[in-house]
Structures are given as C-alpha cells and as structure tokens.
Amino acid sequence: MMQKFQTRRSIFPVLLFLILSCCFFHGQRVSAFTSPSADNTAFSDTLPWFLTDIGAEEAWSLLSEKKPVGVPVIVAVIDTGVDYTHPLIAGNLLENMAEKNGTAGMDDDKNGYLDDIYGINTCSHNSDPMDDSAGTIAGHGTHIAGTILQTAGASANENPFNIRILCIKAGDAYGNFSDEALIEALQYASSRGANVINLSVSMTSCSKALYDALFAASENAVLISSAGNRSMGTSEGSSRGRSYYPAALPFVVGVMSYGKEHTLSSFSNWDRISDSGEDYELAAPGESIFSSVPGGSFKNSSGTSMSAGIVSGAAALLCANYKKQSLYTAAELTSFLMNSGISDLVYTDSSQGEHLFSRLDLPSLLTSSPKPRLICRTASLHYMNGSNGQYRFSFLIQNQGADALKVSLDAACSIPGVQITFDHECPDSIPSLSSFEYSGVLTLTENPSDLKTVQLSLAVRCSGKETASEQVSFEAETSIHTEGTVSRDIPLQNISLSISDPLVLKTGDLLRISVAYIPENTTADRSIAFSSSAPEIISVDADGTLHARSGGTAVISAVSSVGFVRKVRVTVLSAAKSETKQTGPASETPTTLDSDKTENPSADQKKLTVGQTIRHKKLKYRITSLRASGGTLCLYGLTVKKKTLKTVSIPDTIRIGKRRFRVTRIAPKTFQNCRNLRKIRLGKYIRSIGRHAFRHISKKAVIRSSGYRQSRLLQKRP
Known part of the structure; x- marks a missing residue:
C-alpha cells in the first residue's frame, strides 16, 4: 500500500502542474477575446479576426475617452x-x-414570473433560460x-462599458420558434428595460400579432435580426x-454575412433593392x-446569426455612447446604425x-452623430381631367x-x-423611420x-438635434394638357380589375393586377394609385404587384385619376396556418373538396382557390398554387x-374537374407516429419534405423515391 501511495504521490505534482497550466492558458484565451482599451495590447495579436476587421480596439479606445455613463446597457438575447x-x-x-434576494418560489417583483433571476423560458413557461446542449443548433x-460581449469589449474578468445580457429562451435547439413564444419574449424584454434586442431567427412570414409586438418593442430598443442563410435575395422585383x-x-436592422476576403458569404441572404421598405x-x-x-x-x-450578434x-456600444445624454430615441439609433458602415461590399x-x-x-459609428435623412418614396403629378389646367x-x-x-417646404x-x-x-417635424405625404393642386393661369x-x-429644409439645417429637393413631371385637348378627350367611365373578389393567397406569393x-x-389619364389597408399583411407596388407578406386579411384599393375606385378583399394564409388544419381565415369555415366525388367539373373549376382542402384516397392535400390548367x-x-395506415402511395398528380394538380410538398409531421406504416412511395414531383414528416414511424418502413432531389431529401429521414 505504501508503494502504491508513493507512486500516486509522485504523480500529484505533474497533475497539479497540468491543471494550473490549463487554467493559466484558459484564462489567457478568454482575455484575448477582448481588449478593453488601447493601452492593454498584451493580447492584441490574438484578437479574433472579426474584432480586428470591424476596428473593435480603436472603437473601445474612443469610447473609453468619452467615459460613458455607468448605467448598464441591457442586451436581450431572444434565442435557444x-x-x-x-x-465569459x-x-x-x-x-x-x-x-x-427574495423568497424562492415567490414572485418578489410582481412581474408575473417566479424566480426569474437570469431571464425566462417562454417555450416551457418557466424561469430557467438555460440553453439546450443537444439538437441541430444546440448552443446557438x-x-x-x-x-x-466580445464585440462590446467585455471578458470574463471585466466589462468596461457595463453591457449586460438578459437571457430569454424562446425556441428549442431544433429551430422551433412559435409566434406566441416570441411575442412573450419581446414583451418581457421591454418590461426589463432592454436597450438592444437580438433576434437571430429568420421566418418567411410575419403574423400581425408578431408584427405588433416587434413594433412595440422597437419604440424603446434597437432591434437586430439575421437575414437568414438561404443564399436568397429579397422578394422585391423577382x-x-x-x-x-x-x-x-x-x-429592424437586418444583418447579412461576409467573410475574411470582404465578399458576401455564399450562404447569406441578400438585399435585392435598397431603400425599398424590405x-x-x-x-x-x-x-x-x-x-x-x-x-x-x-x-x-x-452564419448570419453570428453577424447579427456582432x-x-x-x-450596445452605440447606446452606451449616447445613454448619458438621453438625446436620441431608439428609432433614431436604429436608423443611424442602418445607414452606417463602409460601402465597399x-x-x-x-x-x-x-x-x-x-x-x-465600429470607429466611424462612434465618432459621427445621427442626422436626418429624407428621401422621396414616390412623387406624382397628374392632370385633373376637365379641370382646365389643374394638376394634382x-x-x-x-x-x-x-x-x-x-421642417419647411417650398414648392416651385x-x-x-x-x-x-x-x-x-x-409638419413641424418628421420623426425617424416615419413618412409624410405632402399633396395639393397646381393650377396654370394660362396655357x-x-x-x-x-x-x-419640392425643396425640404430641416435640421437635426446636433446638426445644422440642410436642404434636399425632389421633382415630379407630367405632360401639359391645354383647353383644346380637353374638349376632344374621351372621358373615363369606369375601371375593372383582373382579380376576383375575394382573393386568397399564401405568404410569399406575388400577383400582378x-x-x-x-x-x-x-x-x-390612365394612372392608377394602388394602396393596401394593411401593408404588413399584403403590400402593393406602384405597378399593381401584390406581395403576400404575412397571414391576415387586407383590402387592396385601386383609384383612377378621376376618382373611380375598385376594392378587392385579399386573405393571406400564413405559413403556420398552411401546416395545420386551418385552411382559411380564422373567422371562416374552410372549403373542402373530395376529388373522388366531383360531379360537376365546371362548377368545381370556378370554386377552386388557393388554400382549399382536397381529399384523395386517405390523404388530405391543400392547394398551394393555381393555373388555368392545374x-x-x-x-x-x-x-x-x-x-390503421400500413401502406401509402403518394400520387404524382391528382385530377380535379378538368385541371391536373401536381403533388410537390409534404408538410411537417404529416406521417408522424404512424407506427404501423411499412411501405411509402413518393410522387416524382415532390421537392420539399417538412420537418418530422416521417418521425416515429417503424424502423422497418421502406420509403421509395425516384429522382436525385428526393434521394437528397431523404438522406436524413425527416
């Protein structure tokens, strides 16, 4: 026993040395992430590349000289x-x-959450925002x-600008984020006084409820979100x-990703048209x-999530720079951040x-000041028919x-x-991120x-809170109409639109009127002014192109130059509704057709709409797009x-009346828990299989597919 003890004792100094070495180098590594001032250059060579690229050290030095107020800047991380x-x-x-410091199990601050010391979990509705350790995006x-924290100059040992993280878990490590969880997370972040809210999530639609929650949060916080990793441009013009x-x-500040060579990352989504509203x-x-x-x-x-974090x-540093003055609103800091940076990508x-x-x-962001930036979204000048020289x-x-x-305006x-x-x-002022329509009538005294x-x-002059008065000008032009041409005009008696009323679309659809x-x-004058009662649900371009953005109902109006009005009620089916049993607006009963019992093809052909349910041989389908032929x-x-389901054969096409429809998608969780399912044949046109579509089916089940695309989709069983 003594010999064994002596042998182990001889190992103790070695183990102690290794442990201390690891601790020492680990401490060095954490400190190397951030250098809180320019004087601390011991680890400047080991700064991560992204901090060097954005000029972090210079920015920290500049901010240290300004001595920002010690009140904490709160950054809410709404994530996994x-x-x-x-x-760290x-x-x-x-x-x-x-x-x-309160009593465990009690709501000591009366905010509706028990023991929310570090934040909350809006998925499980508790006060533990601990990150998941397992899942496709575990640790996100x-x-x-x-x-x-690294970008803001904080390390494990120091936090020179008092940047504090508010933890909010609103999704799981598989990327599932519900609107309800996100809305609750936004409301909690606002109630805790968040100055910056990071949302490294991306969705193809935004419901009205989530839009309202985001807009409410933006009144007091700068909202940052990732553009997404689909290598896709925004929807305008394409x-x-x-x-x-x-x-x-x-x-919301939308953030794209680039690499060390200053080229846009291959995976990053990108903006197709600047200053378009999207x-x-x-x-x-x-x-x-x-x-x-x-x-x-x-x-x-x-990923663009990492870019959004930076x-x-x-x-956070921008808020620290101006928090002492309380001079600028969250909207002003948001717009300032949006229009900052170096335009060389x-x-x-x-x-x-x-x-x-x-x-x-970062350095230029912290050395310049916010100032107004007025642009003209639209400018129009139209002749008023029969008015003898009047133009609106x-x-x-x-x-x-x-x-x-x-603000002062001068028209010439x-x-x-x-x-x-x-x-x-x-108006006396035009607030940040807002619009103002200036309209009237121009009258020619002689032709x-x-x-x-x-x-x-139109010349617009204005000043900022810390900037002198500046002037910008906008122009509009049209042809001259004389009295002689007025008498020979053929007046417009009415207008009609090419779309039916009501109309049903799904999020992401584009349709030209x-x-x-x-x-x-x-x-x-054939000019038509299009407008939408709810642009966040469906917006309309000047040429009449509809953009279905989120679930809900809106009214599209078309007004002619002489005042004829046509209105169309449009319902947009959200992504969430398209994947559940709700196939139409919440206030309406969904229409369902059985393809095996169609008796009047011509009548059914007229009734078909996007979002309609079709039943065919034990399976239920939803119409996702319509054409004249299918x-x-x-x-x-x-x-x-x-x-009871043991075998299933998904057809390539389904005939409804005189139209033929292709089956192109399988929604998430369609066959989940079909434990007796043994044989599955996929149609040749399927190009998308939703998450967990075949989850928890028998391991003996055989899924047969044709084509390279489907083989790729099934490499990891959805």
Missing part, C-alpha cells in the same frame, strides 16, 4: 437560451436582484451572447426571391466566429447584377435618419405664374404654347387514423 454559467457570460448578466444562443422576417421589416441594411463578419458554447468551452461557427454588440447575383452593401465599422401632385417623404426638426414650378395650393400645412411638360420641384379601362379608347398541392394530413 443562454448558458448563464459560462465563464456569468459575470456579465443582468440579474433580477429582487428575485435573487450561448454563442450569440458570447459574440455580443418572383424567385423571398424576404425573411423580422430582418426585412423597416424598423431591406437588410448592414453586413458584418459571419464566417468562423469564435465564441462561447454551453459547458464553458468555445468553438467556431458561421451588430448587436455594436448597437460588392455582390454579383446570378443575373450579373451588382449590389453594393455596407459593412460594419403628391410627394411621399420618408425619414430614414434622425428626427427632422424645424417650371412654368412661372402658377398657383400652388396644399391640402394641409407643413403655354412653347412647352410640352410641366415640372414641379391588370386594370381594364371603360371605354378602352379613353384619352383620360396547379400544385401540399400533402398535409390523413383522413384515417394513423394506427
């Missing part, structure tokens, strides 16, 4: 949770001291929280594009980002079109910068001696003989009990 025991994060949390929230939310919303405004490093993961360790990860850290799309994006630059004009002015103060016409009357007075066009310009004029040979279907459910 956060490992609040991680060495544990000392930088926003703790609820009322609950920490912890990685984001560590990235934010039927192949798709916008991802909440990044595409106008009051934008990803900024790019940040998103490849090989070294940050914290559960269990006290670190690893490299890539921008959230920058937003060039991306060439598949059509060889070039797009210029701005990448984050309208300018839609949007402020994409800080609050515009002391290219023809002297005209009379200009305005519909309303000039000029040598001019063919009339041009109206065509206008027919009555009579067709009218010489009147359309596409999504398989989403069964007409029999799951335990």
Whole structure:
C-alpha cells in the first residue's frame, strides 16, 4: 500500500502542474477575446479576426475617452437560451436582484414570473433560460451572447462599458420558434428595460400579432435580426426571391454575412433593392466566429446569426455612447446604425447584377452623430381631367435618419405664374423611420404654347438635434394638357380589375393586377394609385404587384385619376396556418373538396382557390398554387387514423374537374407516429419534405423515391 501511495504521490505534482497550466492558458484565451482599451495590447495579436476587421480596439479606445455613463446597457438575447454559467457570460448578466434576494418560489417583483433571476423560458413557461446542449443548433444562443460581449469589449474578468445580457429562451435547439413564444419574449424584454434586442431567427412570414409586438418593442430598443442563410435575395422585383422576417421589416436592422476576403458569404441572404421598405441594411463578419458554447468551452461557427450578434454588440456600444445624454430615441439609433458602415461590399447575383452593401465599422459609428435623412418614396403629378389646367401632385417623404426638426417646404414650378395650393400645412417635424405625404393642386393661369411638360420641384429644409439645417429637393413631371385637348378627350367611365373578389393567397406569393379601362379608347389619364389597408399583411407596388407578406386579411384599393375606385378583399394564409388544419381565415369555415366525388367539373373549376382542402384516397392535400390548367398541392394530413395506415402511395398528380394538380410538398409531421406504416412511395414531383414528416414511424418502413432531389431529401429521414 505504501508503494502504491508513493507512486500516486509522485504523480500529484505533474497533475497539479497540468491543471494550473490549463487554467493559466484558459484564462489567457478568454482575455484575448477582448481588449478593453488601447493601452492593454498584451493580447492584441490574438484578437479574433472579426474584432480586428470591424476596428473593435480603436472603437473601445474612443469610447473609453468619452467615459460613458455607468448605467448598464441591457442586451436581450431572444434565442435557444443562454448558458448563464459560462465563464465569459456569468459575470456579465443582468440579474433580477429582487428575485435573487427574495423568497424562492415567490414572485418578489410582481412581474408575473417566479424566480426569474437570469431571464425566462417562454417555450416551457418557466424561469430557467438555460440553453439546450443537444439538437441541430444546440448552443446557438450561448454563442450569440458570447459574440455580443466580445464585440462590446467585455471578458470574463471585466466589462468596461457595463453591457449586460438578459437571457430569454424562446425556441428549442431544433429551430422551433412559435409566434406566441416570441411575442412573450419581446414583451418581457421591454418590461426589463432592454436597450438592444437580438433576434437571430429568420421566418418567411410575419403574423400581425408578431408584427405588433416587434413594433412595440422597437419604440424603446434597437432591434437586430439575421437575414437568414438561404443564399436568397429579397422578394422585391423577382418572383424567385423571398424576404425573411423580422430582418426585412423597416424598423429592424437586418444583418447579412461576409467573410475574411470582404465578399458576401455564399450562404447569406441578400438585399435585392435598397431603400425599398424590405431591406437588410448592414453586413458584418459571419464566417468562423469564435465564441462561447454551453459547458464553458468555445468553438467556431458561421452564419448570419453570428453577424447579427456582432451588430448587436455594436448597437450596445452605440447606446452606451449616447445613454448619458438621453438625446436620441431608439428609432433614431436604429436608423443611424442602418445607414452606417463602409460601402465597399460588392455582390454579383446570378443575373450579373451588382449590389453594393455596407459593412460594419465600429470607429466611424462612434465618432459621427445621427442626422436626418429624407428621401422621396414616390412623387406624382397628374392632370385633373376637365379641370382646365389643374394638376394634382403628391410627394411621399420618408425619414430614414434622425428626427427632422424645424421642417419647411417650398414648392416651385417650371412654368412661372402658377398657383400652388396644399391640402394641409407643413409638419413641424418628421420623426425617424416615419413618412409624410405632402399633396395639393397646381393650377396654370394660362396655357403655354412653347412647352410640352410641366415640372414641379419640392425643396425640404430641416435640421437635426446636433446638426445644422440642410436642404434636399425632389421633382415630379407630367405632360401639359391645354383647353383644346380637353374638349376632344374621351372621358373615363369606369375601371375593372383582373382579380376576383375575394382573393386568397399564401405568404410569399406575388400577383400582378391588370386594370381594364371603360371605354378602352379613353384619352383620360390612365394612372392608377394602388394602396393596401394593411401593408404588413399584403403590400402593393406602384405597378399593381401584390406581395403576400404575412397571414391576415387586407383590402387592396385601386383609384383612377378621376376618382373611380375598385376594392378587392385579399386573405393571406400564413405559413403556420398552411401546416395545420386551418385552411382559411380564422373567422371562416374552410372549403373542402373530395376529388373522388366531383360531379360537376365546371362548377368545381370556378370554386377552386388557393388554400382549399382536397381529399384523395386517405390523404388530405391543400392547394398551394393555381393555373388555368392545374396547379400544385401540399400533402398535409390523413383522413384515417394513423394506427390503421400500413401502406401509402403518394400520387404524382391528382385530377380535379378538368385541371391536373401536381403533388410537390409534404408538410411537417404529416406521417408522424404512424407506427404501423411499412411501405411509402413518393410522387416524382415532390421537392420539399417538412420537418418530422416521417418521425416515429417503424424502423422497418421502406420509403421509395425516384429522382436525385428526393434521394437528397431523404438522406436524413425527416
């Protein structure tokens, strides 16, 4: 026994040396992530590349000289949770001291949550926001929280700018985030005074309830969201594009990713048209980002989520810079961040079109000040038929910068001696991220003989809170109509639209409205003004293109130059509704057709709408698109009990009346828990299989497919 003890004792110094060495080098490694001031250069060579690329050390030095106020800047991380025991994060949390020092099991601060010391879990409805350690995106929230802290100059041992993380778990490690969980998370973040909210999630639609919650949160916090990792451009101007939310919303900073070579990451979504209202405004490093993961360790990860974390850290420093003054609102700081950076990131799309994006630059962000940025969204000048020289004009002015103060407007016409009357007075101010429509009537006192066009310009002068007065000008132009031509005009008697009322679309759909004029040979002004009662549900372009954005109902109005109005009620089916048994608006009963019992093909052909349910041989389908000859279907459910289903053959096409529909999708969880299912044959047109479509079916089940695409889809059984 003594010999064994001596042998073990001889090992003790070696083990002690190894343990101390690991602790020493681990401590060095954590400190190397951030250098809180320019004077501390011991580990400057070991800074992660993304901090060096955005000029982090210079920014920290600049901010240290300003000595920002010690009041904490709160960054809410709404994600898969956060490992609040991680060495990098544990000392930088926003703790609820009322609950920490209170009675266990009691709601000491009366906010509706028991013992929410570090945050809450809106998935399981408890007060433990701990990150998941298993799943396809396990540790996602912890990685984001560590990235934010590193960008903000915080380490395991110091936090010079008092940046605090508020942990909120709103989804699981498989990427499941419900609207209800996100809405509750946003409300909780606002109630805890969050200055910055990081949402590294991306969805193809945004419901009205979630939109309202995001907008309410944006009134007091800067909202940051990832653009998504689908290599896809936004939906404006392309039927192949798709916008991802909440990044595409106008009051949320949408963040794209780039790599070490300053090229847009191959996986990153990108903005097709700038200043369109659906934008990803900024790019940040998103490849090989070294940050914290559960269990006290670190690893490299890539994605626009990491880019959003870096921008959230920058937003925290921006808030720290201005928090002492309380000079700028959250909307002003949001717009300032959106329009910051260095515009040198060039991306060439598949059509060889070039797009210029701005990448984050911390020093310039902290050395400049927010100022107004007025743009003209639309400008129009239309002749009023039969008015003897009167023209109606309208300018839609949007402020994409800080609050515009002391606003003055001055309209001028290219023809002297005209009379200009305005519909309303000039506003005293135009707040950040808001719009103002300035309209009126221009009257020619006499008809000029040598001019063919009339041009109206609008000069807008305003000042900012810390900037001098500046002026911008906008113009509108139209042809001149004389009295002689008025008498020969063929007046417009009415208009009609090419779409039916009511209309049903699904999120992501694009549809162009065509206008027919009555009579067709009218010489009147053919301009049509389109508008939507709820642009967040469905928006409409100036050319009449509808963009279905989120679930709900809106009214599309088309107004002619002489005041004829046509309205269409449009219902948009959200992604959530398209994957459940609700096949129509919540207030309506869904229409269901049985393809095996169609007796009147011509009648059914007229009744078919997008979102309609079709039953065919034990399976339920939903119409996802319509054409004159047919359309596409999504398989989403069964007409029999799951335990009785043993074999299933998904057809290639289904005939309904005179139309033939292709089956192209299988919705999530369609065959989940079909434990007696043994044989499955997939149709040749299926190109998308939802998550957990075949979960918990028998291991003996055989899934047969044809084609390379389906083989790829089934490599990992959904």
